[in-house]
Amino acid sequence: MKRKGSRRKVSVQTIQRLPRYYQYISYLRKQGIRFVSSLKLSLQTYVEATQVRKDLTSIGHTGKPKVGYEIDQLMNTIEDFLGLRTIEDAVLIGVGHLGTAIVQYGGFANYGLRIKAVFDADPMKIGTHIQGRVIQDVSHVGQYVRDHKIPIGIMTLPAPGAQEVTDMLIKSGVNAIWNFAPINLFVPEHVIIKNENLAFGLAILKYRLKSLAERSSS
Amino acid sequence: MKRKGSRRKVSVQTIQRLPRYYQYISYLRKQGIRFVSSLKLSLQTYVEATQVRKDLTSIGHTGKPKVGYEIDQLMNTIEDFLGLRTIEDAVLIGVGHLGTAIVQYGGFANYGLRIKAVFDADPMKIGTHIQGRVIQDVSHVGQYVRDHKIPIGIMTLPAPGAQEVTDMLIKSGVNAIWNFAPINLFVPEHVIIKNENLAFGLAILKYRLKSLAERSSS
DNA sequence: TAGATTGTTAATCGATTAACAATC
DNA sequence: TAGATTGTTAATCGATTAACAATC
Numbered sequence: 001m002k003r004k005g006s007r008r009k010v011s012v013q014t015i016q017r018l019p020r021y022y023q024y025i026s027y028l029r030k031q032g033i034r035f036v037s038s039l040k041l042s043l044q045t046y047v048e049a050t051q052v053r054k055d056l057t058s059i060g061h062t063g064k065p066k067v068g069y070e071i072d073q074l075m076n077t078i079e080d081f082l083g084l085r086t087i088e089d090a091v092l093i094g095v096g097h098l099g100t101a102i103v104q105y106g107g108f109a110n111y112g113l114r115i116k117a118v119f120d121a122d123p124m125k126i127g128t129h130i131q132g133r134v135i136q137d138v139s140h141v142g143q144y145v146r147d148h149k150i151p152i153g154i155m156t157l158p159a160p161g162a163q164e165v166t167d168m169l170i171k172s173g174v175n176a177i178w179n180f181a182p183i184n185l186f187v188p189e190h191v192i193i194k195n196e197n198l199a200f201g202l203a204i205l206k207y208r209l210k211s212l213a214e215r216s217s218s
Numbered sequence: 219m220k221r222k223g224s225r226r227k228v229s230v231q232t233i234q235r236l237p238r239y240y241q242y243i244s245y246l247r248k249q250g251i252r253f254v255s256s257l258k259l260s261l262q263t264y265v266e267a268t269q270v271r272k273d274l275t276s277i278g279h280t281g282k283p284k285v286g287y288e289i290d291q292l293m294n295t296i297e298d299f300l301g302l303r304t305i306e307d308a309v310l311i312g313v314g315h316l317g318t319a320i321v322q323y324g325g326f327a328n329y330g331l332r333i334k335a336v337f338d339a340d341p342m343k344i345g346t347h348i349q350g351r352v353i354q355d356v357s358h359v360g361q362y363v364r365d366h367k368i369p370i371g372i373m374t375l376p377a378p379g380a381q382e383v384t385d386m387l388i389k390s391g392v393n394a395i396w397n398f399a400p401i402n403l404f405v406p407e408h409v410i411i412k413n414e415n416l417a418f419g420l421a422i423l424k425y426r427l428k429s430l431a432e433r434s435s436s
Numbered sequence: 437t438a439g440a441t442t443g444t445t446a447a448t449c450g451a452t453t454a455a456c457a458a459t460c
Numbered sequence: 461t462a463g464a465t466t467g468t469t470a471a472t473c474g475a476t477t478a479a480c481a482a483t484c
Contacts, residue, residue: 013475019421024402037441044402049441050477057443065442065483082421083428097319102416104315107400111420151427176427178420182325184242184262192430194423196416198320202329202396203237203300205412209369209394210301212410231451255465267465268453275467283459283466 014055015082020045021052022078025071026110037068084112089150090178093165094157095120095135098180102156103131115154117144121161138165145172152176159183232273233300238263239270240296243289244328255286302330307368308396311383312375313338313353316398320374321349333372335362339379356383363390370394377401 024044025036038056042049056062056069061077063069079085092099092115102108103115119138120126126137136144138157144150153169155162155177162181169177176192179185187193242262243254256274260267274280274287279295281287297303310317310333320326321333337356338344344355354362356375362368371387373380373395380399387395394410397403405411 011475015422015425016418019415019418020402022421023400023415023417027401039441048477050443050479051475053441053443054476063442066440067484068441082425084421084424086424086428088424088427097315097322101315101319105416107417108420111417112424113420152423175430176423178423182241183245184238192423192426194419194426196419197237197241198323198414199241199325199329200234200237201412201414202326202331203240203302204233205370205394205396205410206302206304206306206330207233207300208410208412209306210304212393229451257465266453268455268467269451271465271467272452281466284464285460286465 010058010081014058017045017047017051017055018059018078018082020047021055022075022082025074025078029071029075034071035068036071036074038063040068084110087112087114088152089114089116089148090152090154091116091141091145091150091169091174092118092154092156093120093138093141093169094155094181095125095130096156099154099156100130102154102180103133113152116148116150117141119144121157141165142168142172145169145174150174152178155179155181155185157181228276228299232276235263235265235269235273236277236296236300238265239273240293240300243292243296247289247293252289253286254289254292256281258286302328305330305332306370307332307334307366308370308372309334309359309363309368309387309392310336310372310374311338311356311359311387312373312399313343313348314374314376317372317374318348320372320398321351331370334366334368335359337362339375359383360386360390363387363392368392370396373397373399373403375399 021041024041028036038049038052041052059077059081061069061074090113092103095118099118103118117136118130118133119136119141121138125135128135151174153166153174155166157165159181162183163185166177166185166187170187170191177185177187177194179193179195182197182199184195185193239259242259246254256267256270259270277295277299279287279292308331310321313336317336321336335354336348336351337354337359339356343353346353369392371384371392373384375383377399380397380401381403384395384403384405388405388409395403395405395412397411397413400415400417402413403411
């Protein structure tokens, strides 16, 4: 394995912007468009054009003056950088509506996620099917993770019990937890945790609405 | 209305951290705990204690040396600052699994959101019920928004068609769009847009997994 | 070629962190 | 009181922006 020289560290801000560029160029590509400029990316993502160029430079991508960035190439670069082409297996725990939405949504396949098995605690659900998968008893998830060396656990279960199941998954060997339960899950240092909480986005939306109302009333 | 003097502008970073503090202190409060220190908040949210104190100062909240912050008061301050106590009405368009999950989740009520009516394009769904609401024909949503002066539209429909429905909502007078369709929606300047995309979180998780693998292999 | 667009250096800006006095 | 914890000023750090030369 050759190293491409020690790159400067890429900031978390840059990493958070990359998926947004990626979403847009995926869309352009579907339309058959082959090149994109930093200015176009800027207008679409509300990131300064200079910042776009810096971000792309920082992950080792270069464009052509007067032409811009070749979309196919850029997709490859971003996919490689974020590791989207490595397909990772996951188990999902909690087959409620949110869990079902995640299992059914085909888009995650593009990001290298494969949901291998789903689990629930509800005896009424266990044994039924969803998207070609049998819903299994959550008490068997540890064994499954161990047997299949699953690296990712997706938590779409209610908050009570979520930490317990997380602990079990980690003991069984998962490396990462993608958490949608409305609770901050704790994991040991060597485990990756991504806590999502839909209410956070709502809080920010409400704040902006409030600010809007204050502005227009003054 | 008295003004509390012109406060310095609160940064977006601070605003993004507030919901995390809020989640944690809500949890503490349920346990009957009355005070919290900046250090405890720091350990829970991975924000430096100094930063926590600065954030709280910046929204006009003060604590007591040696005691910390009174949780009830702090909840009030954050709720007021973010505007969570103002209850706003919303319509939701797209009653798939994600839409259903959002309608059913009781937690949003704490953030001042009331989903008044739900809409879908599927004739099989129109007329059926969900959580005490009749699913209405999406072609009537504009009229509904106008008649009831609804300020928020929640988009949980597939990407194709999402922009059209958004345009209609805006023409009918909504002030804000909370978008879960996997597409960047465009709105005029005076309208608030919050684009959510679950895949973005996944991309970041994948990146961390990749980095973890690289570290441990070297 | 002329002009558009990239890549990069330098300047700015603002967020974070460190240090510590104030105080309950 | 002594000590823990807040609130704030000053220092640092790094991200963003501006400017512009390079170049296709």
